[in-house]
Amino acid sequence: MALAGVRVIELAGLAPAPFCGMILADFGAKVIRVDRTKVSMALDTQARGKKSVAINLKTPEGVAVLKKLCVQSDVVLEPYRKGVMEKLGLGPRELLRENPCLIYARLTGYGQSGSYATAAGHDINYLAISGLLSRLGRSEEKPYAPLNLVADFAGGGLTCALGIVLALLERTKSGKGQVIDASMVEGAAYVGSFVWKSRSIGMWDRPRGQNMLDSGAPFYDTYQTSDGKHMAVGAIEPQFYRQLLKGLELDAAELPDQMSFSDWPELTKIFADRFASKSQAEWSQIFDGTDACVTPVLTFEEVSSHPHNRERASFIEDAGGQESPRPAPVLSRTPAEPGLALDPAIGEHTLEVLQEYGFKRADIDQMLAAGVIEGHAMKAKL
Numbered sequence: 001m002a003l004a005g006v007r008v009i010e011l012a013g014l015a016p017a018p019f020c021g022m023i024l025a026d027f028g029a030k031v032i033r034v035d036r037t038k039v040s041m042a043l044d045t046q047a048r049g050k051k052s053v054a055i056n057l058k059t060p061e062g063v064a065v066l067k068k069l070c071v072q073s074d075v076v077l078e079p080y081r082k083g084v085m086e087k088l089g090l091g092p093r094e095l096l097r098e099n100p101c102l103i104y105a106r107l108t109g110y111g112q113s114g115s116y117a118t119a120a121g122h123d124i125n126y127l128a129i130s131g132l133l134s135r136l137g138r139s140e141e142k143p144y145a146p147l148n149l150v151a152d153f154a155g156g157g158l159t160c161a162l163g164i165v166l167a168l169l170e171r172t173k174s175g176k177g178q179v180i181d182a183s184m185v186e187g188a189a190y191v192g193s194f195v196w197k198s199r200s201i202g203m204w205d206r207p208r209g210q211n212m213l214d215s216g217a218p219f220y221d222t223y224q225t226s227d228g229k230h231m232a233v234g235a236i237e238p239q240f241y242r243q244l245l246k247g248l249e250l251d252a253a254e255l256p257d258q259m260s261f262s263d264w265p266e267l268t269k270i271f272a273d274r275f276a277s278k279s280q281a282e283w284s285q286i287f288d289g290t291d292a293c294v295t296p297v298l299t300f301e302e303v304s305s306h307p308h309n310r311e312r313a314s315f316i317e318d319a320g321g322q323e324s325p326r327p328a329p330v331l332s333r334t335p336a337e338p339g340l341a342l343d344p345a346i347g348e349h350t351l352e353v354l355q356e357y358g359f360k361r362a363d364i365d366q367m368l369a370a371g372v373i374e375g376h377a378m379k380a381k382l
């Protein structure tokens, strides 16, 4: 796999950093998640392929353990509020002094500087400060956050993973590590570059929800079908729009022009009436195999059995029978091989990992007795 041999220490976080760690693990990195002690349940639902060690970082011994892990690793990924790692004595200065090759990735909402740097926040706040949230939502309605996909995952976890891979690539030339300041505000804004830069061609001149790609246009929207399901329509180009009209059995000569903004609400009603006259399956049959850019809106229960997804094996099932998306993109020679085992329990691999990183069994036992580390597998054996 592409990242085979890369060792990553991931400090346990809420959602974006776990996703970043999962991407690295999917593509072959050895990812060790550092959990807190005295925690019964892992909040990391993105733990595929990771190992877990539980260390109490509020003890000097715990800090020393983490340092020793980081000295032998390529990447440390931390998801805490600015200043938390420094308070623990685990800031970049300390860790890079001991391991100058270390890539120190800091994934936060607001970044490591600026007046919001130490403020708590979540996806919706970062999206708001990026400017993007102001553009999301239907006409005459308040802004709407599309799940926590944009800041947490696209602008956060994924962008941070890109930063880590770039730093690993650069390190092959310089031999040096570096610090990555991944701000979800900036990552989200960057993901939104198209919106920013396509203002120059008038793409966003109209209020929220009245533009071509933000649910303003009748040919770029979803429509309810007679069975209460939905179809997605993305017939932008004239040749595809003609096919949409053909499928809907509408005559272009009797309709307003496709690009007549003022007629879009009327055209939307006409399309909505048509879509409401047949079931999703009937519309799928009509549009499948055409270039009308019309597809059924599938539920999570339906996606893996849709012929296209099934043919590409786009979804995988883990040992617990839970489905999830296959890692993307697909590399021809060194594709990802996602682990299918159940997610690790907190501290499941403490003993195994510490021994692998050179800790003596007697020292491990001592730290275990003192509550510096915890290991469930270890407990079972004792």
Ligand SMILES: C[C@H](CCC[C@@H](C)[C@H]1CC[C@H]2[C@@H]3[C@H](O)C[C@@H]4C[C@H](O)CC[C@]4(C)[C@H]3C[C@H](O)[C@]12C)C(=O)SCCNC(=O)CCNC(=O)[C@H](O)C(C)(C)COP(=O)(O)OP(=O)(O)OC[C@H]1O[C@@H](n2cnc3c(N)ncnc32)[C@H](O)[C@@H]1OP(=O)(O)O
Pocket (backbone or CB within 6 Å): 011, 013, 014, 015, 016, 034, 035, 036, 037, 041, 043, 055, 056, 057, 058, 079, 080, 081, 082, 084, 087, 088, 107, 108, 109, 110, 119, 120, 121, 122, 123, 124, 148, 152
């Ligand atoms: C929208 C998403 C968030 C969705 C997440 C949800 C899936 C989950 C959120 C709440 C969960 C529920 C809840 O916990 C209650 C139940 C718990 C139960 O166990 C399970 C069910 C629950 C219902 C549970 C279910 C779900 O999991 C939830 C619903 C996001 O937007 S995520 C993005 C968030 N933002 C960031 O990540 C940006 C960077 N981080 C931060 O800004 C802050 O970390 C943050 C997120 C604001 C949290 O601030 P907080 O004050 O809590 O922490 P920090 O200031 O960062 O400090 C961390 C302290 O912890 C110490 N520490 C860390 N590791 C260790 C260790 N190994 N040992 C000892 N101590 C450790 C560290 O030293 C810090 O201590 P100090 O405060 O003393 O400095």
